[in-house]
Amino acid sequence: MTIRCPVCVSCSISTKLTKDGVDILGCRDCRLAFWIPGPDFRPEDIYRESYFEGTANACGYDDYSMLEQSLHRNFSDRIARIPTPRAGARLLDVGAAYGLAVGAARSLGWRAVGAEISAAAANRSAKHAAGRVIVADAHHIPFPAETFDAVTMWDVLEHLSDPHRTISEAARVLRPGGRLVLSTGDVGSALARLSHRWWHLYTLPEHLFFFSRASLRILLERNGLEVEEMRAYGARYPLGYLFERITKTVLRRLRSQGTESSSPASKIALPVNLFDIVTVSGVRR
Numbered sequence: 001m002t003i004r005c006p007v008c009v010s011c012s013i014s015t016k017l018t019k020d021g022v023d024i025l026g027c028r029d030c031r032l033a034f035w036i037p038g039p040d041f042r043p044e045d046i047y048r049e050s051y052f053e054g055t056a057n058a059c060g061y062d063d064y065s066m067l068e069q070s071l072h073r074n075f076s077d078r079i080a081r082i083p084t085p086r087a088g089a090r091l092l093d094v095g096a097a098y099g100l101a102v103g104a105a106r107s108l109g110w111r112a113v114g115a116e117i118s119a120a121a122a123n124r125s126a127k128h129a130a131g132r133v134i135v136a137d138a139h140h141i142p143f144p145a146e147t148f149d150a151v152t153m154w155d156v157l158e159h160l161s162d163p164h165r166t167i168s169e170a171a172r173v174l175r176p177g178g179r180l181v182l183s184t185g186d187v188g189s190a191l192a193r194l195s196h197r198w199w200h201l202y203t204l205p206e207h208l209f210f211f212s213r214a215s216l217r218i219l220l221e222r223n224g225l226e227v228e229e230m231r232a233y234g235a236r237y238p239l240g241y242l243f244e245r246i247t248k249t250v251l252r253r254l255r256s257q258g259t260e261s262s263s264p265a266s267k268i269a270l271p272v273n274l275f276d277i278v279t280v281s282g283v284r285r
Helices: 064-080 100-107 163-173 190-198 213-221 239-249 252-256
Strands: 013-019 022-027 090-094 111-116 133-135 148-154 174-185 225-231 235-238 269-272 277-284
Touching (some): 013 190, 064 100, 064 239, 090 100, 090 163, 163 213
Antiparallel strands (some): 225 277
């Protein structure tokens, strides 16, 4: 069977590297990297409560709530960069998790709602966005066409099984001139190339795709969006979270020995920019 690139449909596919016994494939044309799950793979099965609050898991978060203060600040910074076309402009955050981005958008004057595939996460959104996060699949956004002035996806696209369907749905619910703004890992960044299989975003099974800037441009343009910016912005992360990422992706032996990161210093947030996460803004034609 011929394997085609899920973004540009090229047949120029080869094995890029092997991670945890899984072949990660690469497209020689658009530089997308991806792996092919088995027929029984269901992404929604990953995102149970233990994904957000589970120290025993190799994937997910030890304690997502530890990130709340930093994430609210990060989301506020990101959303403040989106032009507000009118008073009461509407924003949809896809992959809303606990509703932190929805709460940040509302504090900046947007009429914001969120869609989240995980019922466990959506149920935790009352603190930040009471009644504003619905349980929904990004491939079936339950809103009429041309409802929103902006759609955001913060570190979400790499988790979803059909990139074109995801972006097509986002474009459908955007008004003409509305913006899709997303962030995702940049597989073509210097850090990703130098780190090879140890890149911190090669986390399986939750990350299905590893996008290049070229593949992101193709993805947006083929779904009616004109790319206006691609840029690697920094963000703030608690020291404890940074340690958690290292131990989950590189130093797994430390986790098996019960190493913890619960000291007071673990809550100190630092500005970080490894230039391997790209923010993309596209305008609906």
